[in-house]
Amino acid sequence: MSDKTFENIWDALPFPAFVVSSDHRIEHANAAAEQLVSTSQKQMKNKALSHLFHEDSIVVGTLKQAIKDKGSVTQYNVDVAIADKRAASCNIYVSFLDATQTDLLLVVQPNGAAQKMSQSLTNLAAARSVTAMAAMLAHEIRNPLAGISGAAQLLAMNASDDDIELADMIGQETRRIGQLVDRVEHFGDLRPMTPKPVNIHDVLDRARVAAEAGHAAGVLFRLDYDPSLPDVAGDADQLLQVFQNILKNSAEAVSGKRGEITIRSSYNSGVKLAMQGHKTQNLPLHIEIIDNGCGIPDNLISEVFDPFVSSKSNGTGLGLSLVSKIIAAHGGLVECTSREGRTVFSVRLPVWQKKKGSI
Numbered sequence: 001m002s003d004k005t006f007e008n009i010w011d012a013l014p015f016p017a018f019v020v021s022s023d024h025r026i027e028h029a030n031a032a033a034e035q036l037v038s039t040s041q042k043q044m045k046n047k048a049l050s051h052l053f054h055e056d057s058i059v060v061g062t063l064k065q066a067i068k069d070k071g072s073v074t075q076y077n078v079d080v081a082i083a084d085k086r087a088a089s090c091n092i093y094v095s096f097l098d099a100t101q102t103d104l105l106l107v108v109q110p111n112g113a114a115q116k117m118s119q120s121l122t123n124l125a126a127a128r129s130v131t132a133m134a135a136m137l138a139h140e141i142r143n144p145l146a147g148i149s150g151a152a153q154l155l156a157m158n159a160s161d162d163d164i165e166l167a168d169m170i171g172q173e174t175r176r177i178g179q180l181v182d183r184v185e186h187f188g189d190l191r192p193m194t195p196k197p198v199n200i201h202d203v204l205d206r207a208r209v210a211a212e213a214g215h216a217a218g219v220l221f222r223l224d225y226d227p228s229l230p231d232v233a234g235d236a237d238q239l240l241q242v243f244q245n246i247l248k249n250s251a252e253a254v255s256g257k258r259g260e261i262t263i264r265s266s267y268n269s270g271v272k273l274a275m276q277g278h279k280t281q282n283l284p285l286h287i288e289i290i291d292n293g294c295g296i297p298d299n300l301i302s303e304v305f306d307p308f309v310s311s312k313s314n315g316t317g318l319g320l321s322l323v324s325k326i327i328a329a330h331g332g333l334v335e336c337t338s339r340e341g342r343t344v345f346s347v348r349l350p351v352w353q354k355k356k357g358s359i
């Protein structure tokens with residue numbers, strides 16, 4: 001590709017990106033970056049990064065960290081103040097551009113409407129009140145439901161052929177409501193988790209074997225595991241549920257095609273999650289579930305982690321909200337990206353630390 005093409009790509013990127021030298025001087029900025037900081041390329045060139053972001057800002061801090069670690073660092077959900085504007089929540093990514101380790105790429109992405117990250121971390125309090133009410137309602141629905149399904153069974157015993165069909169339908173539909181109630185109740189279960197060391201590959205294998213025997217029969221699985229991965233700090237049963245739900249969706253998305261699902265695990269020491277009022281969490285364990293299915297409909301992508309969001313006629317829309325809730329309880333992060341033929345669910349989790357015996 002010619003330099004001109006690279007320049008065009010650089011300017012067309014929808015992410016504000018800078019090239020910064022290891023002594024913190026700005027060498028290039030793309031069009032999105034110019035817009036973010038309301039300063040032109042020319043004005044920025046050769047200026048210190050602290051001109052745009054304060055010297056003690058998290059942006060400069062992340063840059064220093066990447067230089068110190070000689071690697072890449074990602075920070076999620078951190079508050080960044082740009083010049084004299086109000087601080088906004090952003091994701092920051094810093095990485096060296098080449099092996100000589102002179103220039104770095106810095107991406108500062110504000111978390112706007114396009115954010116596809118699970119929001120559950122930020123609205124845990126709201127989730128608590130909603131789930132408590134859902135649990136109460138679920139409990140109250142069970143009794144009349146048992147009555148309806150019992151009555152339908154009695155009716156079916158003495159009914160004509162036509163009426164048997166209707167009685168069966170009542171039976172089927174009450175079972176469906178029953179399953180929904182089960183899931184809502186599960187969703188409302190907010191007992192605190194006690195983290196233990198969990199081998200994530202065991203969990204992934206259990207989820208895959210269960211999927212192969214059910215929803216994902218006939219789907220080709222590719223496993224790309226990093227065998228040196230340390231244990232996760234978490235709850236094995238809850239994590240199993242997470243990957244079962246994700247795999248179920250992937251299997252449903254690829255059904256009727258030459259379905260392929262890749263399960264990948266890797267280690268990336270540079271990923272950190274910063275939450276207001278909490279200490280920064282290292283999330284080096286990275287699990288990706290990639291499928292070649294239909295992709296998530298555009299109008300749903302920003303909401304897939306919300307409860308009751310579903311494009312399926314028989315879906316409850318609770319699968320991914322449960323995923324998001326469990327991962328949030330682990331102090332982790334779940335995100336997704338999707339286009340037709342490639343949907344990626346990416347889960348980042350903390351490592352089990354022996355000494356502290358906790359996350």
Ligand SMILES: Nc1ncnc2c1ncn2[C@@H]1O[C@H](COP(=O)(O)OP(=O)(O)OP(=O)(O)O)[C@@H](O)[C@H]1O
Pocket residue numbers: 245249250253291293294295296297300304309310311312314315316317318319320321343
């Ligand atoms: N891998 C995927 N490929 C395409 N679309 C997906 C994928 N995963 C999730 N979705 C979309 O996200 C929606 C929400 O998923 P979620 O698991 O929360 O609910 P559901 O699958 O519809 O219902 P349930 O999990 O109760 O069966 C789905 O209806 C689907 O539209």
Ligand SMILES: [Mg+2]
Pocket residue numbers: 245248249315319320
């Ligand atoms: Mg689902």
